[in-house]
Amino acid sequence: MRSFKNLSILFIAAAVISCKKGNSVQADAKSQTTDASTTSTSLSATVTNPIIVYTTLADGSKKLLKEANINYNTTITTNPVITVTTDASHQYQTMDGIGLALTGSAAYTLKTSIPSATNRATLFTELFTTSGINLNVLRITIGCSDFSTTPYTYDDMPAGQTNGSLSNFNLLVQDDVNYVIPILKEILAINPNIYIIATPWSPPAWMKRSGTLNGTSSSLADSTQNGILTGYYSVYAKYLVKYLQGMEAQGIHINAITPQNEPRTLSSNYPTTYLGPSSEASFVTTYLKPEIDNAGLSTKILCGDNNWSGSSYHTSFMQNGNARAAVAGTAYHGYGGTPDVMTTMHNLYPTKEVHYTEFSGNVNDSFSSVLASMAANDICESAGNWAQTIVDWNLALDGSSLPNIKGSSSSRPVMVITSAGAITRNADYYVLGHAAKTMRVGAKRINTTDITSSSISNVGFINPDGWKTLVVTNTGTTAKAVDVKLGTQKFTYTIAAKAVNTFNWQ
Incomplete structure (x- = not known):
């Protein structure tokens, strides 16, 4: 039995563009919260670009590093799709x-x-x-x-x-x-x-x-x-x-x-x-x-x-x-x-x-x-x-x-x-x-589709204030581009090999 059965979990492993080495964890943690888009502890701040991204790469060159925010797009691709559903009928355990x-x-x-x-x-x-x-x-x-x-x-x-x-x-x-x-x-x-x-x-x-x-x-x-x-x-x-x-x-x-x-x-x-x-x-x-x-x-x-x-x-x-x-x-x-x-x-x-x-x-x-x-x-x-x-x-x-x-x-x-x-x-x-x-205390796990026959794993949550979190990991040896569909909108991201990404949006 697949462990994601009945649950649709989202995890899209973090992949990404290369970044300067040597960022300390402490510096990374600080940089994640000093950006104007993330200073609110309730994560309710208005952002210029709607999706916040954090990355950890397997080689350690990025460790929970806050990347530039990304936008939704309308480009048609053949990428595997993770569909995120947040309505009450698709919410599960409270964390x-x-x-x-x-x-x-x-x-x-x-x-x-x-x-x-x-x-x-x-x-x-x-x-x-x-x-x-x-x-x-x-x-x-x-x-x-x-x-x-x-x-x-x-x-x-x-x-x-x-x-x-x-x-x-x-x-x-x-x-x-x-x-x-x-x-x-x-x-x-x-x-x-x-x-x-x-x-x-x-x-x-x-x-x-x-x-x-x-x-x-x-x-x-x-x-x-x-x-x-x-x-x-x-x-x-x-x-x-x-x-x-x-x-x-x-x-x-x-x-x-x-x-x-x-x-x-x-x-x-x-x-x-x-x-x-x-x-x-x-x-x-x-x-x-x-x-x-x-x-x-x-x-x-x-x-x-x-x-x-x-x-x-x-x-x-x-x-x-x-x-x-x-x-x-x-x-x-x-x-x-x-x-x-x-x-x-x-x-x-x-x-x-x-x-x-x-x-x-x-x-x-x-x-x-x-x-x-x-x-x-x-x-x-x-x-x-x-x-x-x-x-x-x-x-x-x-x-x-x-x-x-x-x-x-x-x-x-x-x-x-x-x-x-x-x-x-x-x-x-x-x-x-x-x-x-x-993810905040009281968040509920939400429905996200599993990508079958793929090295991509994922899990998603919705916080009490409505902000969503999607964690994605790529256990494979090559980078993989993935489309994440959120209702009528979608964004695309390439998950590096053996990496982890977190996406956070309102």
């Missing part, structure tokens, strides 16, 4: 936003490698406001993950001891008190409307059969040993609600929580917990949802948080009517499988939300080799398959993908920041920016 993960490791890197709060504020303005790339989603970890500086939870006990009353619960420990909460507060001071998703990797070890945070094995045959003792389900639900309440006390509202990160992934190298779909359904229905409701919290629950290749997990969970009623929707990671499993889920339960909560590339892949494919897969196809959040993994790490609990990793962060504070923005940064910069 909560696009963003990345503020793991303990990412927060540590930001705080230690950029010790000046003023300099961090400059970076966060670039990342989280319309003067930069306008990200507005953060995924954070409940306790440690594989990308933390040390293993911990909020109620660790000596081996052999338990704490069913949670009398030792303390939110302000380890990475949370030192890095995550302070950095998160700095970001929220710049953009208070960040959508936050929180996820645990493990409950306290004393709640698990294994008595350890890490899995005892990577084999699913040992899943029972690596699971939560059912007698602690009630305590664990209270633990998670204490976390939500503690974050609220810090002025941080958690919009959504997932019960377990990748609940069928087990590793002896970092904290993991097995939680089968029937067990997650029981935990959510009987314990977690009632605890959240009784506490008067508005935090949503998303089930699964599992890979595309493990989509049977989501299906099994959602077949339980009581469990389905207790959750707002499902969450997916972009590993293995194909994104059309999200459309399958939407078609089964169209009133439930679909979220894309994690994807990450390999640090050894070059900018040119991943730019277009990431734009097609992680923006076009994920949004085209009903995802209303799109979330990359680590915001920042050092040049060796450290720190992390595993000791080594090939996971590519959105940005590499050296100990001296030098920043390299990876392809992820520009891919996220191409979708987020001109």
Whole structure:
């Protein structure tokens, strides 16, 4: 099944005329917003030429560069056509936003490698406001993950001891008190409307059969040993609600929580917990949802948080009517499988939300080799398959993908920041920016035609103020001219090989 099925997504990869090399990302971000046609944060300014264009080329000579505006034309061509339809009957999911993960490791890197709060504020303005790339989603970890500086939870006990009353619960420990909460507060001071998703990797070890945070094995045959003792389900639900309440006390509202990160992934190298779909359904229905409701919290629950290749997990969970009623929707990671499993889920339960909560590339892949494919897969196809959040993994790490609990990793962060504070923005940064910069919270995905048998992928959105955004990428090895039809008007653009373009118009 094509992943764009029923959705018509638009992405026309960025191709274009050559431009001077050496434009820094910071300079590009500034140039995009100082033009008279784009100074309004609502993108409602009158423009001389009606279509705004941003370009990133595979060779890096243009990176989210604002090109000269282009006009509509009446030239008859034989170019493939992308038809954009914006009426209400051709509008789909409402977007909560696009963003990345503020793991303990990412927060540590930001705080230690950029010790000046003023300099961090400059970076966060670039990342989280319309003067930069306008990200507005953060995924954070409940306790440690594989990308933390040390293993911990909020109620660790000596081996052999338990704490069913949670009398030792303390939110302000380890990475949370030192890095995550302070950095998160700095970001929220710049953009208070960040959508936050929180996820645990493990409950306290004393709640698990294994008595350890890490899995005892990577084999699913040992899943029972690596699971939560059912007698602690009630305590664990209270633990998670204490976390939500503690974050609220810090002025941080958690919009959504997932019960377990990748609940069928087990590793002896970092904290993991097995939680089968029937067990997650029981935990959510009987314990977690009632605890959240009784506490008067508005935090949503998303089930699964599992890979595309493990989509049977989501299906099994959602077949339980009581469990389905207790959750707002499902969450997916972009590993293995194909994104059309999200459309399958939407078609089964169209009133439930679909979220894309994690994807990450390999640090050894070059900018040119991943730019277009990431734009097609992680923006076009994920949004085209009903995802209303799109979330990359680590915001920042050092040049060796450290720190992390595993000791080594090939996971590519959105940005590499050296100990001296030098920043390299990876392809992820520009891919996220191409979708987020001109898309506003509350935008709806709109109908755009797929170009069959083509290397062109696309996705389109309409903002609450009526401005439209079309992202297009060309995964092919040659430039391709495309006509974009908007009602009775059209414009033509040549998308460079392996490039990404964003078009923005009223």
